Amino acid sequence: MRIDIAAVGRLKTGPEAALVADYLDRFARTGRGLGLPPVQVHEVEDRRAGTMAAEAELLSRAIPPGAAVVMMDERGDQPTSVDFAARLAGWRDQARDVCFVIGGADGLDPGLRARADWQISLGRMVWPHLLVRVMLAEQLYRAATILAGSPYHRA
Numbered sequence: 001m002r003i004d005i006a007a008v009g010r011l012k013t014g015p016e017a018a019l020v021a022d023y024l025d026r027f028a029r030t031g032r033g034l035g036l037p038p039v040q041v042h043e044v045e046d047r048r049a050g051t052m053a054a055e056a057e058l059l060s061r062a063i064p065p066g067a068a069v070v071m072m073d074e075r076g077d078q079p080t081s082v083d084f085a086a087r088l089a090g091w092r093d094q095a096r097d098v099c100f101v102i103g104g105a106d107g108l109d110p111g112l113r114a115r116a117d118w119q120i121s122l123g124r125m126v127w128p129h130l131l132v133r134v135m136l137a138e139q140l141y142r143a144a145t146i147l148a149g150s151p152y153h154r155a
C-alpha cells in the first residue's frame with residue numbers, strides 16, 4: 001500500500017507547512033506498527049502557470065495507477081473520524097493504494113472529479129486549500145491513533 005496526497009500549490013515554509021510536517025511525521029510514527037506507510041506529498045503548480053485542464057493533468061499524473069482516488073470537496077460525504085479510519089484500514093487490508101486530491105483556488109476540474117472513488121467534505125464551508133492539507137494530515141494522524149487504540153481520539 002502507498003498513501004499519497006496530490007495537491008495544488010507549493011507549501012514552502014510557514015505555519016501550514018509546519019503543521020502538515022508535524023501531523024505527517026506523527027502519522028508515520030504511529031502508522032509504522034499498523035502497516036500504514038508514510039504519506040508522500042506531490043505538489044503541482046497552480047493554474048496561474050496554465051489552464052485548469054493543465055492543473056488537472058498534473059494532478060492526474062500524481063495519482064498512482066489503480067489507487068483509490070479520494071477527492072477533497074466541500075460537496076462530498078462527511079464521514080466521522082472513525083468511519084475514515086475504517087476506510088483507511090480497509091484499503092490497507094486490501095493492499096490498495098490511496099491518493100487524496102486537493103484542488104487549488106478554483107477547485108477541482110469536473111473531469112478529474114469524475115474519477116473520484118470517494119469525495120470527502122470537511123464541512124460545507126469552503127476552506128483555503130493549504131488549511132485543507134493541514135486538516136487532512138491531522139485526520140490521517142487521528143485515524144492512525146484510532147486504529148492503534150491510543151487515547152488521542154476521545155470521542
Ligand SMILES: C[S@@+](CC[C@H](N)C(=O)[O-])C[C@H]1O[C@@H](n2cnc3c(N)ncnc32)[C@H](O)[C@@H]1O
Nearest residue numbers: 072073074102103107121122123125126127129
Ligand atoms: C479554495 S477551495 C476551492 C473552492 C472552489 N471554489 C470550488 O468550487 O471547489 C480549494 C480546495 O480545497 C478543498 N476544500 C475546500 N473546502 C473544503 C471542504 N469544506 N471540504 C473538503 N475539501 C475542501 C477542495 O479540494 C478545493 O478544491
